[in-house]
Amino acid sequence: MKPLNIGLIGYGFMGRTHTNGYRQAPRFFDLEYHPVLKAVCARNEEKAKQFAEQQGYESVETDWRELLKRDDIDAVDVCTPNNLHKEISIAAAEAGKMVLCEKPLAMNTEEGIEMCEAVEKAGVRNMVWYNYRRVPAVTLAKQLIDEGRLGRIFHYRANFLQDWTINADVPQGGAATWRLDAEAAGSGVTGDLLAHCIDTALWLNGSIDDVSAVTETFVKERVHAETGEKTPVKIDDACAFHCHFKNGSLGLFESTRYARGHKALYTLEINGEHASIRWDLHDLHRLEYFDHSDDGIVRGWRSVHVTDGDQPYMGNWWVPGLQIGYEHTFVHQVADFLKSLESDQPAGPTFRDALETQRVCDAVLDSAATRSWKDVK
């Protein structure tokens, strides 16, 4: 057993999910490397200490530059708002640390390119936390596609629907609502939610050639949590786009935080010549599968309860019929990352993989701004 010393930067929602991944992975997967919760870093020392105590981190830092200097840190996990990803990731790479960066990779493609160059130049392991690839049902979808069960693909559609910002009194900025602040987040639903849909899509269906998008900001002004002043909202509240995939299929994507009744409904569907697949995050342990080769009179969408030992990741958990949850996607990603250290094969998505998602996001925002089709460059 080899230790892998983790230094976590940021202790928010994502800090908790990643930490749980580090803690749980070696209990359920046979791994040579075991994560050690060495340090958590955040500007607010008191809160960082509370977090460290609750979650079991050995020490606390308040300046991420100090964290990077420490010899006892092998891997840096960047859980800050998006506007800090680039600076920290590049510095971590230059310090010779492995870098695990929260998604989206960067504020834009330009930043992402710099980040890729940094980790590749430094030759350090790197990964981006697009966790939904490791929902067992989604991993199973990938397996079915790779086996050729769907045949030629005609359609890919995905949406990510939420409703938590309908109330105009929700502020922007600050620790809890930085996702509504363009300065901290770069974009709204495009980088926050569509980026997830795009990452999965590129993984399952290959690259996207061009896009045509529309965005909307329904609430034009919100109080800023730090200044207390009403300021214009500069993020996209909603975004929809259609696109061409390189394989000839049509894509349709939508995301919003104004879809009353949907808490976090990430849905995807792929229609192939021979079979189709559907999945949604609200019942993440199920995969819907339609196989046209089934006998016609009993052909129908199958609701596959993905909890059997021969389905992805599930042999490491409980028994058939007993579902796992959201947090397990991070456990799986940690386990895969740790296993990748035993070989020279990286665990995806790497920074380079995530840069492709960034390029699509940029094309989407550009298309919406210019009301025209844009190639993904």
Place this chain on the structure above:
Amino acid sequence: MKPLNIGLIGYGFMGRTHTNGYRQAPRFFDLEYHPVLKAVCARNEEKAKQFAEQQGYESVETDWRELLKRDDIDAVDVCTPNNLHKEISIAAAEAGKMVLCEKPLAMNTEEGIEMCEAVEKAGVRNMVWYNYRRVPAVTLAKQLIDEGRLGRIFHYRANFLQDWTINADVPQGGAATWRLDAEAAGSGVTGDLLAHCIDTALWLNGSIDDVSAVTETFVKERVHAETGEKTPVKIDDACAFHCHFKNGSLGLFESTRYARGHKALYTLEINGEHASIRWDLHDLHRLEYFDHSDDGIVRGWRSVHVTDGDQPYMGNWWVPGLQIGYEHTFVHQVADFLKSLESDQPAGPTFRDALETQRVCDAVLDSAATRSWKDVK
């Protein structure tokens, strides 16, 4: 094209569904015999005339004995409350008429035996309106079972849940609520709802050997619609029983009118060695099917949308994806009855078939009354 002259007795809910069956069957099925709506019979002449006009009957009778005397009536359809089934059916048989009797066949087994003997002695065609056999999804279930797809059967379960009598102000007796009056109905949910479940079960899974039941009457007194007086409720509000089928499988049945939230939820499920089947009346156009021989990683319950041309009855309707409804079960039953006239093969369930359901109902009520297992005799 040969006419089949219909005389309908009773113009209630069932009178309307049967009439629609007569009207629609020849428009959608290729039939040698075409029903002619010759006469409707009911004590209330004014209402009978309104019904005749709306539904297209040529004439009206107010005494069913007069109807039976008419030479221009080929088939008598008995849609009265249960307590009149025996007398009218036997008289109709003796008058040489075909008899189509609303379910349940009779008030009890004894009556049912007399009725069977009468129609068989007279040699007249006879049928009982257990319409759910002809929901396409249920007919498909029968086909799958007959093909041996399920293998050895372990379990059969069915329930019929309603909630319309929870309110203690609902009266008993009278035209609208005779189903709550033991004098008119014979029993409560057992004859009204469980009889449907039992008919389907006997058809799909064979005969029942013995039963152990419980009944309950939640509201003990109700105003009688005819007298205006509060009188004891003598029907069963709810009934549950388990049983052994002759094929070795266990049966579990339940019915109630006190299941808040269920309007008319008739659900059945059969678990076999190789496959299982589920169906419910609230989405009657779907059959759920689980086939254990499917590849394990994509095995799951299939939701079969029974609207294709190669599925039972559906070639006579619209195009795939477009559902039919409740009333079509009667259209199918009429079509099958009319087709049966072209051969010497009867259309089920005949009186004799329905007598088996009556025997189970009687055993169920007897078991509940005596708190003991009862053989079905």
Place this chain on the structure above:
Amino acid sequence: MKPLNIGLIGYGFMGRTHTNGYRQAPRFFDLEYHPVLKAVCARNEEKAKQFAEQQGYESVETDWRELLKRDDIDAVDVCTPNNLHKEISIAAAEAGKMVLCEKPLAMNTEEGIEMCEAVEKAGVRNMVWYNYRRVPAVTLAKQLIDEGRLGRIFHYRANFLQDWTINADVPQGGAATWRLDAEAAGSGVTGDLLAHCIDTALWLNGSIDDVSAVTETFVKERVHAETGEKTPVKIDDACAFHCHFKNGSLGLFESTRYARGHKALYTLEINGEHASIRWDLHDLHRLEYFDHSDDGIVRGWRSVHVTDGDQPYMGNWWVPGLQIGYEHTFVHQVADFLKSLESDQPAGPTFRDALETQRVCDAVLDSAATRSWKDVK
């Protein structure tokens, strides 16, 4: 009771659904006017006679111009392929007949304008068969929106997914597959399927300002059923677009005949400030409704089984829990049309209403062809 003499042109799938509507409406609704199936018209006399016999038409015509000359025809029902709608409708109007035209109204907006002018000039009643407005669940959605239950609308999305043309051996042209032939159909899924989605959307959510669309033709050549030769396919196999509604909401629409697993899945969803609504054609008797004002701990999407007497149209059918089907939408449309004759209020959608849908379809096709946003003119 007053007769309304119907002359039907075309005896295909739609001819059957409309005829059923004429036959059933007066049996279930109280109507002053009763349709009389006076004549069916089609070029193939033998088939027309068969249809007339099966469906109960009194006579047959083989030239629609002869039908229009008959004094005993009050209303002409145009069920031909799209390329004949204009000529026949205008001639019918000029002959003083009411005109009930199958959807889409026309091959394009220009034709539609001529048709509107003709019926308005002649002062004849007119209606287009966008039948899905009269699914009880959809009519209920309209009622809920009109009552203001949803508040400000943010999103409207709809799609219509089929899979029947994936097989490249399906021909184009001819009686059965004229929908794949641009000469007869004008467009592919846009006029055939999206037109339905657009009609409902305009009715529920108001007018559309501009659109940005993409279309695709997956199978480039098909044998023509009439010539037997392989010829280029000129229709759109798939079409997606986003748009702005005048009320400020974003729209997202998609249609295809290449979505393996979906027979006729027309789905719509509306997200409002206070509530959301979902519906789909595969379970057309259900409306999903989310009401944010529900107590939070038990808040969730309600699956409303639209079969109660106080829900639209359902008081005319059976009892709660017993569903109706696809064909009933036409019965309702006939009933509403007949009732409209008793007043000076037209039954929608009129030709003028349907012209709006045509304008959107044209903008969609134009946008796809030019890869640019287009205003709906």
Place this chain on the structure above:
Amino acid sequence: MKPLNIGLIGYGFMGRTHTNGYRQAPRFFDLEYHPVLKAVCARNEEKAKQFAEQQGYESVETDWRELLKRDDIDAVDVCTPNNLHKEISIAAAEAGKMVLCEKPLAMNTEEGIEMCEAVEKAGVRNMVWYNYRRVPAVTLAKQLIDEGRLGRIFHYRANFLQDWTINADVPQGGAATWRLDAEAAGSGVTGDLLAHCIDTALWLNGSIDDVSAVTETFVKERVHAETGEKTPVKIDDACAFHCHFKNGSLGLFESTRYARGHKALYTLEINGEHASIRWDLHDLHRLEYFDHSDDGIVRGWRSVHVTDGDQPYMGNWWVPGLQIGYEHTFVHQVADFLKSLESDQPAGPTFRDALETQRVCDAVLDSAATRSWKDVK
């Protein structure tokens, strides 16, 4: 922070779920007591060591009597087959240890009484692992019932359906399949699965007066894993019963391991005067709720996605829309047990609570054996 030293006996499936509960509870709940994984005990030393290493136990014992002697153990967790529950639990109580015993409490009521007397005499904390009470959706159901939202209860039904023993080649006995061996398990589905249903029912709906049951053993002989010889199967493969609850409602329960297509489908439904509730284990994060007081035209079963911060336990996990899984029920039970140590209020179900479930199980088995109603004594 106070340590609570855990000694776990048995390292099977339940050993893993409980251990995960000990590890995770203090990371997600604010607790004064923190579990310390002090020792795991099992006869097979090598396997015990592997388990200890993987799960983080400090030491290993191979004789549970030795474990009980250790001063550094505060609480003993009994995860053995059922036939050892009594002896170990009583000895642990006598050694002054808290006792957390896997369900069912005992092989029969007699044993259970002895166990209750032992823990009560010793005055030690005790609890039985009926974990499903702490599925957030089930806990929410309890809250709704306690608030009186359902009103008078008419019906309670529950079933637990599996299909893993249909194959006659599955052996009985041994480490993996002791649940099929009457010597080790006491009973079949009654103690294994129905006991869960009964525990929840008693908690939600109060005590049961009398029962009428049927059991079945479909596969009469199985190879014994230890002897390799085919021996008669003495457990119940399936069990169904109806019953009267003290509150006047009717109960209906069923369990089987022969329901093809169901992995672990524990379903419950309660029908009350004003509202009804449904839940199933295959989608454990959802509660279905029907409220009759909803406006009639939009009344329907609500699918409540139980992931909001104001729903039971969920404030300790992620954000709305992100589901938790099966294992979390044990985390909740550990958290509640640890919190109970801060007060003099026990965490249920205690041994005494679980004894009631045992009494019902015994009455059920007795009823089935004697084909008669049995009072729960």
